[in-house]
Amino acid sequence: MNIKTLFISGTVATSLLLGACNNMDTKKEDMEEETKSETKMDNKDMGESKSMKEGMFKGENKEKVEGKAMIHDNKLMLKDFQSSKGPDLHVYLTNDGDIKKGKKIDKVDYDKSEQTFDLKGINTDEYNTVTIYCDKAHVTFGSAELK
Structure with a gap:
């Protein structure tokens, strides 16, 4: 296989993968299905933080993410949040x-x-960013730096 064909094939595959988050039609039921996150406690005591942190989202990788992320009283709150459409978007610290x-x-x-x-x-003092990530396409949609 020559290099030109290999390069074109790789480019097409990457484009399809990155486009999966924006162009995939999913049923309403699938979008409403909640995914429970597992909280695993370490053997050591993880001190919960009650400090207040917040930041504004900025889109990445040609995706749109807007709004405010705020951590207060062991809750992560998204306010005025909007994002590009994605079938498998998750929020990460x-x-x-x-x-x-x-x-x-x-x-x-x-x-x-x-x-x-x-x-x-979760000890929120260990993290400085809230990130919106598409697990299916492995693409970061945007982040908010917490201050």
């Missing part, structure tokens, strides 16, 4: 957007402006 080392919180609705997630058992 991360450090500088690093999903692999982040904490998956729950499924997020791209078009629901007010959303609240329980953070009980």
